[in-house]
Amino acid sequence: MTKLAAAVLLSLPVVAVTACSSPQHATSQTGTTPPVQSASPGTSTASSPAPAAGTLTANLKTADGKEVATATFDFSNGYATVTVKTVAAGILAPGFHDMHVHAVGKCEPNSVAPTGGPPGNFLSAGGHFQAPGHTGMPESGDLTMLEVRQDGSAYLVTTTDAFTKDQLLAGDKTALMIHGAQNTDGAMDRIACGVIGAS
Ligand SMILES: [Cu+2]
Structure with a gap:
């Protein structure tokens, strides 16, 4: 479950960027569940928690x-x-x-x-x-x-x-x-x- 949650969280900024760059989706899409995508290898830090941003x-x-x-x-x-x-x-x-x-x-x-x-x-x-x-x-x-x-x-x-x-x-x-x-x-x-x- 935590891995799924992390994947959803990771995908959120991507959705936001997409919304900003696609005017036809800028309204009315906020309530939908973003598609779950596996993180790219470069962003995976499963063995140690990420330092605080x-x-x-x-x-x-x-x-x-x-x-x-x-x-x-x-x-x-x-x-x-x-x-x-x-x-x-x-x-x-x-x-x-x-x-x-x-x-x-x-x-x-x-x-x-x-x-x-x-x-x-x-x-x-x-x-x-x-x-x-x-x-x-x-x-x-x-x-x-x-x-x-x-x-x-x-x-x-x-x-x-x-x-x-x-x-x-x-x-x-x-x-x-x-x-x-x-x-x-x-x-x-x-x-x-x-x-x-x-x-
Ligand atoms: Cu010094």
Whole structure:
């Protein structure tokens, strides 16, 4: 029964799309039972439950509180589509910036790392996020670099399957961090930070 129900559920979006693209069926078809079709091999995940779908967001600010970028994490089809877009020019230095998901959902200027030591901007966000059971490189929170244009603007869309939505929200939650421009003295600095949360 559950397999049949799943097949019916899977077929629903197809019916909706068909309705949208076929004006002659756009009304009067809502009460009918959609035909049951077997799922294509690529969509079958019988051995493990599919990770939760949905969207998470982060609003990244500088240490002095300026809003600099927004990020969304769209989870579907077993991976995350990460979109980062600046909301203000002239803040990020032009060039390539390291960007990662960090292990603690805190974005505090002049804070101390979980492991101690002298304070610094956004240090309480900890190191790079590692999904439970994952060790080594690349770390789960590693993302591709953010290329910032000459005016300080940037727009990036990338994908990763290194973490799930639930993992980013578990425990202390997580934060998205943009570091300084590559090959500058401040390359390792933490320039902008946003706690990743439900939108
Ligand atoms: Cu980082």
